[in-house]
Amino acid sequence: MTLDVHIQITDRDGIRHDVQAPTDMALNLMEVVRLFELAPEGTIGVCGGMAMCASCQCYIHSDHQLTEKLEDEDAMLSEAFNVKPTSRLGCQIQINPELEGLQIELAPED
Amino acid sequence: MITTDILIIGAGPTGLFTVFEAGLLKLKCHLIDALPQPGGQCSEIYPKKPIYDIPAYPEILAGDLTDKLLEQSKQFEPGFTLGERAETIEKQSDGSFVVTTNKGTQHKATVVAIAGGLGSFEPRKPAIEHLQSFEDKGVAYIIKDPEVYRNKKVVIAGGGDSALDWAIFLSDVASEVSLIHRRNEFRGALDSVDKVQELKDKGLIKLITPAEVTAVFGETKLESIEVVKLGESAVRIQTDAFIPLFGLSPKLGPIADWGLEIEKNAIKVNNALDYQTNIPGVFAIGDVNTYPGKLKLILCGFHEATLMCQAAYKIINPGKRYVLKYTTVSGIDGFDGSRKEAPKAVVKSIE
Numbered sequence: 001m002t003l004d005v006h007i008q009i010t011d012r013d014g015i016r017h018d019v020q021a022p023t024d025m026a027l028n029l030m031e032v033v034r035l036f037e038l039a040p041e042g043t044i045g046v047c048g049g050m051a052m053c054a055s056c057q058c059y060i061h062s063d064h065q066l067t068e069k070l071e072d073e074d075a076m077l078s079e080a081f082n083v084k085p086t087s088r089l090g091c092q093i094q095i096n097p098e099l100e101g102l103q104i105e106l107a108p109e110d
Numbered sequence: 111m112i113t114t115d116i117l118i119i120g121a122g123p124t125g126l127f128t129v130f131e132a133g134l135l136k137l138k139c140h141l142i143d144a145l146p147q148p149g150g151q152c153s154e155i156y157p158k159k160p161i162y163d164i165p166a167y168p169e170i171l172a173g174d175l176t177d178k179l180l181e182q183s184k185q186f187e188p189g190f191t192l193g194e195r196a197e198t199i200e201k202q203s204d205g206s207f208v209v210t211t212n213k214g215t216q217h218k219a220t221v222v223a224i225a226g227g228l229g230s231f232e233p234r235k236p237a238i239e240h241l242q243s244f245e246d247k248g249v250a251y252i253i254k255d256p257e258v259y260r261n262k263k264v265v266i267a268g269g270g271d272s273a274l275d276w277a278i279f280l281s282d283v284a285s286e287v288s289l290i291h292r293r294n295e296f297r298g299a300l301d302s303v304d305k306v307q308e309l310k311d312k313g314l315i316k317l318i319t320p321a322e323v324t325a326v327f328g329e330t331k332l333e334s335i336e337v338v339k340l341g342e343s344a345v346r347i348q349t350d351a352f353i354p355l356f357g358l359s360p361k362l363g364p365i366a367d368w369g370l371e372i373e374k375n376a377i378k379v380n381n382a383l384d385y386q387t388n389i390p391g392v393f394a395i396g397d398v399n400t401y402p403g404k405l406k407l408i409l410c411g412f413h414e415a416t417l418m419c420q421a422a423y424k425i426i427n428p429g430k431r432y433v434l435k436y437t438t439v440s441g442i443d444g445f446d447g448s449r450k451e452a453p454k455a456v457v458k459s460i461e
Contacts, residue, residue, distance in 0.1 A: 042228050042375035046360060047155050053359065075297035079269050079356055081237060110234055110359065 005097060010061075010105035011038045021095050029090035030056035033106065043109050049091035054080035056090035057107035064102050066093055081110045112189060114140035116422050117209055117219035119196045119365070122150020124396030124411030125225035126179040126188075131419040133186030133445065134437065137426060140189035140217060142196050142209070144230035144363075149176035151227060154358065165409060175408075185444025191215050193254075195230045197364045199392070207391065221391055221422040224370075224377060225411070226398040228360035236267070236354050241326055248332025249352050259284045259351055265335060267323050268355035269293060274302040276355065281314045288316040288347065290323055290337060326352060368392075376400035384421030385414050391425060393418045 004020035009032075011017060021032045030045045033056070047053040051072040057080055060066065066088065069077070073092045077083055087107065093099075116132050118125045121143035129139045145154055149172075157173030164170055170178075194211035199222065201207055209217045233251030235241065241249060253259075253276055264284040266277050269291040275298075277289045289306065296303050309315040318337060324344060325336035335352050338344045362375055370387050371378040377394035379385045381401035385393050395418050396411030404410075423432055441451030 040375055042360070042362070046228060047151075050156060050159060052155055053357070055359070072297075075269070075293075075295065078291075078293045078295075079297075081234070081356070110237075 003097060005095065005100045005102070007032065007095075007099065008101075008103040009033060009036075009038055010103075012106050012108060021099075023095055023097050025095075027095045029058065029088075029093040029095065029104065031091075032095060033090060039106060039109075044106075045091060051076050051089055051092055054089065054107075055109070057082070057087055058090050058104045059084055059086045059107060060088055061086070061103040061105060062101060064099060080107075082107050111208075112140055112191070112215070112217045114138050114189060114217065114219045115426050116140075116221045116223055116419075117142070117207070117217050118223045118225055119143075119209070120150060120225035120227055120396070120398070121145075121148035121190065121192070122225060122227050122396065122411075123152060123175060123179055123408045124227075124415050125150070125223070126176070126183055127412050128223055128225060128395065128415040128419065129183035129186050129188040130179075131416045132422065133183065134435070134442065135419055135423045135432075137419065137422060138188075138445065139186065140191070140219070142191045142194060142211060142217065144193070144195040144232075146193040148180060148190065148192070149173070151360075152176045154231060161408070163407065163409060185442065185446055185448050185450075187445045191217065195363060199368050201389075205391065220426050221393065223415075223418055223422070224365060224387075224392065224394040224398055225396045225415070226362070226365060226394075228375075228397060229362040229365070230360065231358035232361045232363070233354075234356040234359050236323070236356060238323060238326055241354075244326055244328060244332045244352070247330070248328065248350060249326065249354075251354060253353065256280060256283055261285045262350040263348065264288070264351045264353065265290060265323070265347065265349045266353045266355060267291070268357075269296045269298075270355065270357060271298040271302060272357075273355040274298040274306055276353065277315055278302065278305050278309065281309050284351075286316065287314070288318055288349070290318045290321050292320050292322055294319045323352065323354070362398075365398075370394070373400055376404075383417075385418045386421060393421070 115137040152172035321339040395414040
């Protein structure tokens with residue numbers, strides 16, 4: 001049996017959403033935001049999830065151990081706007097059971 | 111005034127395939143795209159990435175798909191207005207439409223097919239105070255004519271291919287080129303990175319990393335910028351031009367004001383029939399449209415384009431009947447006089 005993980009997502013209007021993200025669909029965080037329609041279509045995941053745009057940038061608020069940034073993501077974030085030390089690209093974070101309780105906030109649209 | 115049968119807005123895969131399907135129906139097409147080259151996202155964002163769900167291609171690079179679509183549509187001689195964004199649409203008394211671009215180019219067509227994907231690609235502008243007031247007065251986000259930088263001092267910001275390529279190109283044109291990037295690492299083609307290294311060593315490009323431009327100054331035009339290098343205090347650099355190259359992001363843009371029904375940043379269409387919008391004669395196909403069950407896939411765009419062309423045929427040839435013809439049976443007659451057809455079977459008796 002696969003379990004859902006609870007993720008708290010603060011959208012671009014500052015509204016908090018508690019969602020249950022399935023762990024058996026090979027989803028990434030950007031796709032979870034789209035699944036629950038927490039950002040308008042066309043404003044998130046523009047490149048489809050290739051770390052080639054920064055439309056899914058988010059700030060990680062909880063202290064979960066996430067997978068290390070790969071070169072692509074690092075390079076993209078170095079060109080993005082509104083980047084903070086906690087910035088990650090949602091499309092590069094795969095949903096797995098260890099993310100239970102994750103808290104994130106969507107970065108503003110640029 | 112450019113006149114055509116079907117005016118296609120957006121030269122991505124869906125728009126390019128429309129040219130072919132329209133050509134089979136003897137309809138002529140013209141395409142407008144804000145980008146300087148055809149292919150849309152496939153050529154702008156991910157030309158070197160593979161796509162695995164194009165029927166009959168187990169794997170094809172997005173750039174190669176664009177090339178193949180151009181080759182397939184070539185015989186139907188499409189016209190292109192590239193590097194211009196469709197701005198306004200006006201219905202004429204004869205039922206046709208006139209679409210005007212941001213540069214004033216006018217196009218007249220009986221049918222308009224919006225194949226605009228996620229919208230037109232607009233440069234991403236860094237959040238620097240007063241930056242916008244220096245636009246066209248020293249600040250530019252796209253380099254249209256490199257000659258305007260001849261013997262000028264130029265500062266480029268960015269860490270991708272376009273920043274590298276333009277720094278290399280302008281090092282030969284401008285009197286001084288500085289390249290500013292937030293990190294020491296650049297993400298671009300390896301030979302571009304090597305070339306910048308070589309030009310830096312020769313003193314032809316001034317590399318300032320890791321650093322950021324934090325302010326712009328000038329009276330009537332740009333005169334200097336403020337640069338903060340990581341861990342150091344801000345310095346002012348005199349410059350004639352500042353060119354931030356931080357990539358492009360798609361925006362639906364002026365199309366959103368054409369009176370079309372918009373839902374979720376996409377144009378609502380009648381998917382039961384022909385992908386027509388709420389404005390008769392204006393269609394929306396590919397990623398730009400929405401309807402129940404919509405999937406933003408290239409292959410769905412191809413299907414939508416094909417059905418749309420049938421409806422366009424009826425509008426352009428009122429009252430005329432149409433019978434579907436198979437290309438294998440009928441061959442293809444290009445507008446350029448070319449003809450493609452299946453070889454005739456040889457009939458030979460067996461003794």
